[in-house]
Amino acid sequence: MTHQASASTMACQDVLQRVYLYLDRALRPAERRAVEAHLLVCAGCRAEVEAAEAVETQLRNVLRDEAPLHQLWSRIAAHLRADNSRAQRVERRPSVGRLSRRAAIAASALFAIGVVFAGRRLMTSDIAAAAVMRTPVDELRSFIDSGRSVDVATTDPAQLRQWFVPRVDFAPPTPPTLSDLSLVGGRLCYFFRRRIAAYMYHVDGHVLSLYIMSDQDIELPSRRDAMVGGRPAAVRELDGFAHILWRDGTLYYSLVSNQPAARLVPVAQAIAMATG
Numbered sequence: 001m002t003h004q005a006s007a008s009t010m011a012c013q014d015v016l017q018r019v020y021l022y023l024d025r026a027l028r029p030a031e032r033r034a035v036e037a038h039l040l041v042c043a044g045c046r047a048e049v050e051a052a053e054a055v056e057t058q059l060r061n062v063l064r065d066e067a068p069l070h071q072l073w074s075r076i077a078a079h080l081r082a083d084n085s086r087a088q089r090v091e092r093r094p095s096v097g098r099l100s101r102r103a104a105i106a107a108s109a110l111f112a113i114g115v116v117f118a119g120r121r122l123m124t125s126d127i128a129a130a131a132v133m134r135t136p137v138d139e140l141r142s143f144i145d146s147g148r149s150v151d152v153a154t155t156d157p158a159q160l161r162q163w164f165v166p167r168v169d170f171a172p173p174t175p176p177t178l179s180d181l182s183l184v185g186g187r188l189c190y191f192f193r194r195r196i197a198a199y200m201y202h203v204d205g206h207v208l209s210l211y212i213m214s215d216q217d218i219e220l221p222s223r224r225d226a227m228v229g230g231r232p233a234a235v236r237e238l239d240g241f242a243h244i245l246w247r248d249g250t251l252y253y254s255l256v257s258n259q260p261a262a263r264l265v266p267v268a269q270a271i272a273m274a275t276g
Helices: 012-016 019-023 029-041 041-060 069-089 096-123 130-148 159-166 260-274
Strands: 183-193 193-205 206-214 226-228 231-238 240-248 253-257
Touching: 012 019, 012 041, 012 069, 012 183, 012 193, 019 029, 029 041, 029 130, 029 253, 029 260, 041 183, 069 240, 096 159, 130 206, 130 240, 130 253, 159 183, 159 193, 206 260, 226 240, 231 260, 240 260
Parallel strands: none
Antiparallel strands: 183 193, 193 206, 206 253, 226 231, 231 240, 240 253
């Protein structure tokens, strides 16, 4: 049964399952409106849709000299119809030539499909450093602007960690507790083609999000601006937000807040010591 999601309930996972249908304009009107409503307030999903659209454009450019895929299927169908017609006129006996021909046709079809999916996979395996630093900022800004609530509201670090355990594909650390930070809950986010744990805090009237994600296919930007817990970190200020990114083992810690970097770096230092 097809899952129906309204504009008010459309979640990131619902949107990301429909990306290519959305780009192909194959969604029903209500679903398309729901996706577009979600994209207005979710920077992470917008980035995924834009990346998928860029991949489609690259594929069209690479394959523009090739016959369109529907023409390929027409040729395959014509070959199969011709084989069937011949088979009705001759003795039904195994033919190495006929089997090889059919195998070649099938292999051609599979190869064409493989090119499309392999191309998508290869062209999206690397995430640009600029996107690594900007996307979490855009995601937090969208969350603040939307006025949405957290997915789970709790001040209990152990309870919050347990909520995330079945929802992400890594072992989430216990949310750090610091005297200057007030834990308010958590959100399950999706960007960089992965599920991300976002621990949400309030600090001095500001919103602070600690995003934790796997390090697969992500490289720390080459410019290192600070040391956080003895580890190199990238620091950026973007449109009134500060973002500090560092790696610990196989996880990335992305700390974002609507306050200056000079005030956020000591917080990152304390978090790195508490989670390290």
